[in-house]
Amino acid sequence: MVHNKKEFTGGLVALALFFAVLFYMFQPMFNGLNSMAYLDALYNSISKGSVYYIPMAGEAAQKVEGKDVNLVLHYVDENIATQSAAQMTAAGVAATVKGTDVEVTGSLKAILDASIADADYMYHNDGDSVSAKYAGINPRRASYNWWVTLAQIDRALSHQEEFAAAKVVNTVQTRAVETAYNYFKIEPLHITDKLGTVIFSLAFYVFYTLWYGFAILWVFEGWGLRLSH
Numbered sequence: 424m425v426h427n428k429k430e431f432t433g434g435l436v437a438l439a440l441f442f443a444v445l446f447y448m449f450q451p452m453f454n455g456l457n458s459m460a461y462l463d464a465l466y467n468s469i470s471k472g473s474v475y476y477i478p479m480a481g482e483a484a485q486k487v488e489g490k491d492v493n494l495v496l497h498y499v500d501e502n503i504a505t506q507s508a509a510q511m512t513a514a515g516v517a518a519t520v521k522g523t524d525v526e527v528t529g530s531l532k533a534i535l536d537a538s539i540a541d542a543d544y545m546y547h548n549d550g551d552s553v554s555a556k557y558a559g560i561n562p563r564r565a566s567y568n569w570w571v572t573l574a575q576i577d578r579a580l581s582h583q584e585e586f587a588a589a590k591v592v593n594t595v596q597t598r599a600v601e602t603a604y605n606y607f608k609i610e611p612l613h614i615t616d617k618l619g620t621v622i623f624s625l626a627f628y629v630f631y632t633l634w635y636g637f638a639i640l641w642v643f644e645g646w647g648l649r650l651s652h
Contacts, residue, residue, distance in 0.1 A: 431645025437638035444631070462624055468612040469621070475611070477543045480599035483591050484535040490588060496525045496575040507568045510557055513537065527576075531588060534576070535595050538569040545603035548610070566604040570596060 425431045453461040498504040501523050508518035508525045514537035516529030527534075544552045550562030557565055573596035580589035614621060 425645060426647030427645040429645070430641050434638050434641030434643075434645055437634065437641060441631075441635050441638055464609075465612070465617060465620065465624075467606075467609050469614050469617065471546075471606040471609050472611040472613045472616075474602050474606070475546065476598035476602055477539060477546060480539050480542070480595045481536075483594045483598075484532055484539060486591050487531045487535065487588050490531045491529060492527060492531045492576070492580070492588075494527045494576060494579040496527060496572065496579060498523045498525065498571065498575070503568060503571060506557070506560060506564065507572045510537065510565060510568055511572070513556060531576075531592075534572075535592065538573060538595060539599050541565060541569060542599040542603035545607050546611075548608055550607065563604065563607060566600060566607070569600045570604065573600060 448458040451457055456464065496504075496507075498507065501520075504523050504525050505520050508520045511518040511525075511527060511529075511534055514533045516527060516533055518528075519526045541553050541556070544550070545562060545566050553562040553565050554560055573592050577589045577592045577596065580586075580592060
């Protein structure tokens with residue numbers, strides 16, 4: 424038995440309109456993307472536009488100017504070890520492969536500078552320049568190799584109690600290499616470029632959530648359900 428037909432009917436109509444709008448939002452309205460995919464891409468682009476840490480990583484690398492290292496890096500795969508050694512060799516560092524281990528001797532800054540340069544290419548979606556440096560290797564693979572290599576260098580330096588140098592390596596790994604890898608192929612945007620869209624999407628999200636909540640409330644109240652102590 425419906426307690427309040429007017430409220431119950433209003434709730435059903437609000438729910439029907441809610442799902443009609445939801446259906447419409449899942450249509451490919453934005454260059455083949457539905458509204459969810461479009462906003463996801465938009466916020467990824469805005470996020471990328473705020474995380475250009477390459478200059479900061481370059482400044483951090485200056486702190487290890489003139490520092491040479493002699494390390495043995497341990498990899499889980501011979502292929503990664505071989506590719507990583509080739510990338511370090513291209514940076515001007517001696518890297519000798521022994522199975523899954525790589526013995527590295529040379530300038531720490533040269534390694535960091537090479538990884539930062541590749542991260543800059545990746546951030547600007549220029550994977551071809553990375554591939555050209557390393558005999559056609561997939562740019563994501565090259566970036567991943569740097570990430571693994573810097574993690575191993577960080578660990579090795581920490582074992583040698585070279586904590587200041589290890590911190591610099593970690594900064595380059597997480598702020599430059601990792602960020603550029605994660606955002607590869609995404610076009611960067613500043614929030615001011617799409618400020619109107621951002622404000623509308625946030626306001627609509629709040630309104631749409633309340634819309635659903637009130638529709639459910641009206642249905643159940645019209646039905647005669649009440650919360651009581």
